[in-house]
Amino acid sequence: xxxxxxxxxxxxxxxxxxxxxxxxxxxxxxxxxxxxxxxxxxxxxxxxxxxxxxxxxxxxxxxxxxxxxxxxxxxxxxxxxxxxxxxxxxxxxxxxxxxxxxxxxxxxxxxxxxxxxxxxxxxxxxxxxxxxxxxxxxxxxxxxxxxxxxxxxxxxxxxxxxxxxxxxxxxxxxxxxxxxxxxxxxxxxxxxxxxxxxxxxxxxxxxxxxxxxxxxxxxxxxxxxxxxxxxxxxxxxxxxxx
Amino acid sequence: xxxxxxxxxxxxxxxxxxxxxxxxxxxxxxxxxxxxxxxxxxxxxxxxxxxxxxxxxxxxxxxxxxxxxxxxxxxxxxxxxxxxxxxxxxxxxxxxxxxxxxxxxxxxxxxxxxxxxxxxxxxxxxxxxxxxxxxxxxxxxxxxxxxxxxxxxxxxxxxxxxxxxxxxxxxxxxxxxxxxxxxxxxxxxxxxxxxxxxxxxxxxxxxxxxxxxxxxxxxxxxxxxxxxxxxxxxxxxxxxxx
DNA sequence: CGGCAAGTTGAGCCAGGTCAACTCCGGTGG
DNA sequence: CCACCGGAGTTGACCTGGCTCAACTTGCCG
Numbered sequence: 001x002x003x004x005x006x007x008x009x010x011x012x013x014x015x016x017x018x019x020x021x022x023x024x025x026x027x028x029x030x031x032x033x034x035x036x037x038x039x040x041x042x043x044x045x046x047x048x049x050x051x052x053x054x055x056x057x058x059x060x061x062x063x064x065x066x067x068x069x070x071x072x073x074x075x076x077x078x079x080x081x082x083x084x085x086x087x088x089x090x091x092x093x094x095x096x097x098x099x100x101x102x103x104x105x106x107x108x109x110x111x112x113x114x115x116x117x118x119x120x121x122x123x124x125x126x127x128x129x130x131x132x133x134x135x136x137x138x139x140x141x142x143x144x145x146x147x148x149x150x151x152x153x154x155x156x157x158x159x160x161x162x163x164x165x166x167x168x169x170x171x172x173x174x175x176x177x178x179x180x181x182x183x184x185x186x187x188x189x190x191x192x193x194x195x196x197x198x199x200x201x202x203x204x205x206x207x208x209x210x211x212x213x214x215x216x217x218x219x220x221x222x223x224x225x226x227x228x229x230x231x232x233x234x235x236x237x238x239x240x241x242x
Numbered sequence: 243x244x245x246x247x248x249x250x251x252x253x254x255x256x257x258x259x260x261x262x263x264x265x266x267x268x269x270x271x272x273x274x275x276x277x278x279x280x281x282x283x284x285x286x287x288x289x290x291x292x293x294x295x296x297x298x299x300x301x302x303x304x305x306x307x308x309x310x311x312x313x314x315x316x317x318x319x320x321x322x323x324x325x326x327x328x329x330x331x332x333x334x335x336x337x338x339x340x341x342x343x344x345x346x347x348x349x350x351x352x353x354x355x356x357x358x359x360x361x362x363x364x365x366x367x368x369x370x371x372x373x374x375x376x377x378x379x380x381x382x383x384x385x386x387x388x389x390x391x392x393x394x395x396x397x398x399x400x401x402x403x404x405x406x407x408x409x410x411x412x413x414x415x416x417x418x419x420x421x422x423x424x425x426x427x428x429x430x431x432x433x434x435x436x437x438x439x440x441x442x443x444x445x446x447x448x449x450x451x452x453x454x455x456x457x458x459x460x461x462x463x464x465x466x467x468x469x470x471x472x473x474x475x476x477x478x479x480x481x482x483x484x
Numbered sequence: 485c486g487g488c489a490a491g492t493t494g495a496g497c498c499a500g501g502t503c504a505a506c507t508c509c510g511g512t513g514g
Numbered sequence: 515c516c517a518c519c520g521g522a523g524t525t526g527a528c529c530t531g532g533c534t535c536a537a538c539t540t541g542c543c544g
Contacts, residue, residue, distance in 0.1 A: 057377035059463025065380040067373040080363055081370060086462075087377070113352070121322055123365055128323060130372030131309040135299035135329070137379035138307040138422030142532065172491060180380030185532060187492055204491080204541085220328075221301025384500065414523060424501060429524055446523080 011115040016108050023104030029053075029091035037088060043099035044078040046070075051095025052169050055087045056177070066092075066178040068130055071156060071169070075122050092170045137180050140221060145179045146189045147219035150199070150209065164209045165202075172204075258350050258357075265346030271295075271333035279330060285341035286320040288312075293337025294411050297329045298419070308334075308420040310372055313398060313411070317364050334412045379422050382463060387421045388431045389461035392441070392451065406451045407444075 025043060029035075029051065046053075053076070054066040067087060070076055076089070079102060109116040129152075136148045154166045168175065176183040190207075193199045198215050200208040209215055217225030267285060271277075271293065288295075295318070296308040309329060312318055318331070321344060351358040371394075378390045396408045410417065418425040432449075435441045440457050442450040451457055459467030 055373055057374075059381065059386075060459070061463055061465045063381045063463055065377040067377040067380070077366060080366060087373065110355070120362075120365075123362075123369065124319060124322060127365060127369045127372060130369060130376055131297055131329065132299075134372055134376050134379060135307040135309040137376060138309070138419070139301065139305045144301075177380070182533060183491070184493085184534085188532090191492085217302070221303055221305055223303045425523070426502085426525080427500060430500090433524085 011112065011118055013112070016112060016115075019104060019108065020100070023101040025099040027097050027099060029095045029097065031091055031093055033091045035089040040078055040089075043101060044081075045100040045102065045105050046076040046078075046089075047098045047100065048072055048074045048076070049096040049098060051091060051097075052093040053095055053097065054090050054092045054170075054174060054178070056090045057087050064177050065180065066174055068126070068133070069170070069178065072158065073122065074126065075119050077119075077123065092174050142179075142181050142185050143189050143192060144218055144221055145181065146186065146193070147215050149175070149179060150207065150215065151219055154209075164212060166207050166209060168205045168207065258354060262342070262346060262350065265343040267341040269339050269341060271337045271339065273333055273335055275333045277331040277339075282320055282331075285343060286323070287342040287344060287347050288318040288320075288331075289340045289342065290314055290316045290318070291338040291340060293333060293339075294335040295337055295339065296332050296334045296412075296416060296420070298332045299329050306419050307422065308416055310368070310375070311412070311420065314400065315364065316368065317361050319361075319365065334416050384421075384423050384427050385431050385434060386460055386463055387423065388428065388435070389457050391417070391421060392449065392457065393461055396451075406454065408449050408451060410447045410449065 034056075035046075035053075048070050050072055053070040053074075055068045055070070057065045057067055059065075069092070070089075109119060133152075136145050140148065150166055150168075153168060154163075157167055157169075170178075172183045172186050176186045179186065190199075190201060193215070194201055198209070198211045198218075200210055202208055214225050276298075277288075277295075290312050292314055295312040295316075297310045297312070299307045299309055301307075311334070312331075351361060375394075378387050382390065392408055392410075395410060396405075399409055399411075412420075414425045414428050418428045421428070432441075432443060435457070436443055440451070440453045440460075442452055444450055456467050
């Protein structure tokens, strides 16, 4: 499993890898599998080697939300997760993860500053990402959220064939749960971007971004790029909205 | 300034505190002050000793969002903040912060495992909190988001006079930006909770939670507690809503 | 090819956004 | 002491983006 090395593992010595394989537990997950919270208490740390894991929250009446996506290289550290925190981890795509025991993890991070740095940095990235995502959800319109998401995918995808090809790694439903909208709305927004020539849907999961600057401006909430302006007035007049 | 010790500082030795006071820079902020991003490049780490700092995102057309609140004891570590990350830090209440130089910070965390643990744990809390907040924003209704927020405040407030008194530490406007709604809606939701006898508004910033379980159920999206049920269904009358 | 999951399209409607007017309250100065 | 001021919060009336529900199409897998 270490052939598919995460950036974390590439910083480990042979001894540490040995140590890790003793105090760790590789698991492979199919789409829809959830990670048992009970077992997470003894193996609270996960390193994702492939696939996509989502942190899913359920509301009483069945509404679902995916609060975050975890992908290759992410370390999920659930120690001290508050009891009032109501998320569960679910595989959104067949995934390979490695569960780590806390003491081994602590041992390695204490002795290997490089590995520790990678983990810290990853955790900070997760924090920034979650906050950016909060900002997207709070005040952006559906189209803007989708535009933001396309950039998020672009930033995260490891090897991009071409810079303007973006792979959507999850189903429409999951995307909708992540962006706080309905699958129908997601679909309509994709169509809208396509109709305006900003993106091309090469397949269900591959999109080609034709007009990157325009998409950027939509993502940033620019009403002009967003198509909300009055077109008979040179483009700086705003229709509705204040 | 160390009299108002954060949990971080309480784990430091006298030597380390000396070191810290050489490589740090206390700043005091009034409401509305923003932290200059240019200066944050050389002092990218902040320890909050009092007050409230918000991570504010601005959209092109003026919409504002507060992605996260930072309060006493929080460590904001902005190293490696991506360039595409568009937030700025703003004081939402007069605040005392301490800026740290990265090398000092690194030195202390390397030599003092207890301090390192505190920081690490704080960062994880921030991550969880941001993800929980994302989940709130994504699919909850206005009333549910407000209920969630009241619990978030309750969990974070250090010394609670009584368990059912919750202090709202920010203005209505900031609260609205944080919850992704309009100040008008925030106001209406507070009134609604009060009219239903779930909370009491003792003053603008002090609320007494009268029915904690009901509020909890609203926060969790329970339609029944939420007053979203059909009225021929067991007796709690409810008007509009789906 | 049949069967099911995933995605799309259309029509109608409502939660919350928007705008404008109003109240409340603490501070300031005459 | 009261009149005035400005920022913060509230209230009401209206409007719309996106949710809802239902029907349809597409694509995948055996």
